[in-house]
Amino acid sequence: MRALVRREYGGPERLEVAELPVPEPRRGEVLVRVAASAINAADAYLLRGEPRIVRLSTGLRRPRRVILGRDVAGVVERVGPDVSGFAPGDRVLGEADGAWAEFAVIPAAALAHVPRGASGATAFSFEVAATLPLPGTTAWQALAIARPAIGPGARVLVTGASGNVGLFVVQLARAADAEVTGLASPSRLDLVRSAGAARVVDRTDPAADPGREYDLVVDLTADRSLGDLVARLAPRGTYVSSSGRGGRVLGPLPRIAATTVRGLFTRRRLRVLAARRNGVDLARIVELAARGDIRPIVDGVIGLDRVADAVARLERGEPLGRVVVRVAEPARPTPSSAARSGAA
Structure with missing residues (x-):
């Protein structure tokens, strides 16, 4: 899969596009084909390994996790064992540890569905959905x-x-x-x-x-x-x-x-407040957004190849609203994917 990675701590110049294996969902997890993500201040901090105390968990000299990004919106590709409420083809959003990639594994408990409107179409786009989770x-x-x-x-x-x-x-x-x-x-x-x-x-x-x-x-x-x-x-x-x-x-x-x-x-x-990933809380936010009670404010939509520039802008305090990362437009899962999911 195509992913934006960093092998060392440092500034946005450390980010590069690379090919990595598609991760496998474990028990209670869901594999999502990512359509869109977004950029958070926390991503810039983690990129630099700051504050330094976080390196006790992220890696002292080099980061253990090479893919950054938390917010995910996309389509369920397959599910791991003991997952209920989500199936291949579902449009979802949630928080991942590594969202700047074509695929991300997310705990099912951290996911919510992208709602459908009265016409059957989704209430809002993947780009809008990606602004909501974190x-x-x-x-x-x-x-x-x-x-x-x-x-x-x-x-x-x-x-x-x-x-x-x-x-x-x-x-x-x-x-x-x-x-x-x-x-x-x-x-x-x-x-x-x-x-x-x-x-x-x-x-x-x-x-x-x-x-x-x-x-x-x-x-x-x-x-x-x-x-x-x-x-x-x-x-x-x-x-x-x-x-x-x-x-x-x-x-x-x-x-x-x-x-x-x-x-x-x-x-x-x-x-x-120690904020935590919670699909129930996220579903409430999604409902409010679908009703128009809250509205995500978007500064711009970019591709993976422009994330480094966008992180630099974020560090300078320039964006007015969320910077959304368009990763891909997910296709429906293939029959083989659905079969593997069912077999699990």
Whole structure:
């Protein structure tokens, strides 16, 4: 199969297209022929092996996993043993460990179906579906920590509101009739406003005051002090930290530790979100997108051969929305594929 790989840690220049064997689905897994993927900030961090502490699990000197990418949309090619609910030919989306390739193996529990509309056609394209998995489920799980408090009249503050996750947090909170304030860079304020924020604040302006008495603060950047954000909570408010940023060595670990310790000494709820792959949560996001309650914001669609340039753009903070990677237009599984799946 054709795949985008990296053999060493480093910048986007390390990425190259190569031919690799098609992986085999194991028990509880599904092999998906990938139609589209997308680029996340986490991909850029993993490409460089940063923060350095992650190399304890990804490989100290060289990466153990050569294919990056998390978001997948495509067609089920075949399924492994003990898989129910998915069959060859199903159009699906989910999170993989290695999505920038023509095939990806994904746990069935991390998949959801691409829905069909009233006419029988799919409700949206593979390119749109590929924007949803990682940022959509992360946003859903961030808000789930504060439910049922997030509803009509609730006040929500989102840092990093113009990022992939932030835009979904804004839209999900707005869909719940909450009043949303979004912090973002000056060039991205209109983007956050278009996602449904009632108020936008320039995060680079030290004089800009986002206000206080928030029922929920979703912190996606950790570039404001923890004390400042906690002080903006209502007496029974909730602070959720879900930041992948931080120093080059320890990353978000100091923020995680500070949040955990401070949470022991306040009536406010301070939580650290460890987002997880979850097909049930993803299915809820898909349903909202199919209804038009949330809308993915796409910066552009590229091929595998342009991913390196797109990662460089991402590191410079240029994309306004998701960069989608068109891998291929999957064909229906061959009879031999279906037969192998059935035999399993």
